Amino acid sequence: MGALNGKTALVTGGSRGIGRGISERLARDGARVAVHYGRNDAAARETVAAIETAGGQAFALRAELGVPGDAETLWAAFDEQADGLDILVNNAGIVESKDPIATVTPEAFDRVFAVNAKAPFFVTQLGLSRLRDGGKIVNISTTLTRGAAIPDLIGYSMTKGAIDVLTMTLAKELGPRGISVNAVAPGVVDTDMNADWLRNEPEALAAAAEASPFNRVAKADDIADIVAFLSSPDSRWVTGQWIDASGGALV
Template identity: 40%
Template sequence: MTRPSSRTALITGGNRGLGRAAALALAADGTDVVLTYRGNADEATAVVGEVEALGRRAAALQLDTTVPGSFAAFAETLAATLQDVFGRETFDVLVNNAGYAGWTPFGEMTEEVLDELLAVHVKGPILLTELLAPSVADGGRIVFVSTGLTRFVANPAYSAYASAKGAIEVYTKYAAKALGARAITVNVLAPGATATDFAGGVIRDDEDYRAMISGLVAFGRIGEPDDIGGAVRAIASESAGWVTGQRIEASGGQAL
C-alpha cells in the first residue's frame, strides 16, 4: 500500500485545551490537522493559524458531538474538506477528545446530567467513530480520551463523568478488535489533572487545588496541555503501530 506523503488527523474539540495541544503536537510531528469546534469559530481559526505556522495544512469544521443526527452531514463536509484542502479521501488519525466534566455527588444524580455525560463521552464518540471508520486509512490510529478518574477516586462527585469515561475504555478494546484486520490501532488515553478550562478551570486557576493535586503526583506538579499533546503524538505515531486496545495513562504518576 502506498502511504500518503503527509498524515492527516481529525481532532474533536480542537479549538482549546487538550484538543488544541494535540493539534499542535501532531502538527509539529508533520501531521496535517482537521479540528472541530462546537461554537467558538474564532478560537478554531486561531488554532488553524497556529498549525499553519508550523508548516502544516489545517481546517476547522463545526461539530456538536452530542448531536448524532448531524454526524452524516458532518461526514460529507469532512470528505469534501479532505479532498479540497488535503487532496485525500481518507485520514490517518482520529482523536475523540471533545468533552466536559460533570458534578454528581452521591444522592444528587439527575437523569439530565447523566444523559448529558453519556451523550458527550460515550454515545457521540462511539457513533462518530463507527461512521468515520471507513474513512480512516488502513494503518491509521484512533485515540479516545478518558481520564485518570477511572482508576482512582479523586472526588466522589465525578462518579457519572468517570463512569462514562469507563464505558469508552471498554469500547476501546472492542473497536481495537474490530479494526485490527486493517492495522488500525485503537487506544484510550487517560490524562490526569491538567491545566485547562476543564471543570471551570479549577485545576489551572485554584492555587490550593493545584497544590493538593500536585502532592498526589509523582512528578510533583499538575499536567500542562503540552504533556497531553505529547502523549497523543506518541500514541498516534507510526512507530506505535503494535500498541492497540490499551488504556495509556498520562498523569505524571497521579495517585500511584
C-alpha cells in the same frame, strides 16, 4: 521529514485545551489536521492560524456533538475538505455537572453521555469507512476510571468507562486492518475546563501537583506528546491499551 507527513488527522474538540495541544502537535509532526469544534468559532480560527503560522496544515470543522445527527454532520463537513483519514482522536468531552449520585439529574446524565460516549461511538462508526488500513484511533479517557474515583464526577467518569470498553473492543475488531486503538488517561491537566478551581485556588493547585511524583500539574503538551506517539508508526505494536497519563499520580 515529520513522522506524520502525508497523513490526515481529525481531532474532536481540537480547538481548546488538550485538544488544541494535540492538534498542534500532530500538525508539527506533518499531519494535516481537521480541528473539530462545537460552537467557539474564534477558538477554532485561532488554533488553525497558530498551526499554519508554524508551517503546518489544518482546517476547522464545526459540528455540535450530543445532538441528533451529530456524527453525520461532522463527517459531511470533513468530506468537503479531505479525502480519507489516517488518525482519529476522540478527545471532545464535557463535565455537565459536578454532583454525587443523589443529585445527578436525568437531563445532566443524558447530556454527558450523549457528548462523551454516544458521540465518539457513532463518530468512530461512521469514520471507519474513511479510516485507511494501518490507521490510528486514540481515545481520551481519564484516571477516574482506574483508582481515582471522585463521587462528584460519577456521571463523567462513567462515560469514560464506556470509552475504555470501546477502546479494547475496537482494538480486537480492527486489528486485522492494521488499525491500532488506544486510550490515553490524563489526571489533572491545567486547561480551561479546570480553570475555575485549579488556577484560582492555590491550595487545590498544590494538592494536585503533590499527587504526582514530579510535583507539578500536567499541561496540554504533556498529553499531546503521548497521543503523538500513539499516532505515529513507532506505536505499531501497541493496541488495546489504557495509558496512564497522570504523571504517576496512581503510583
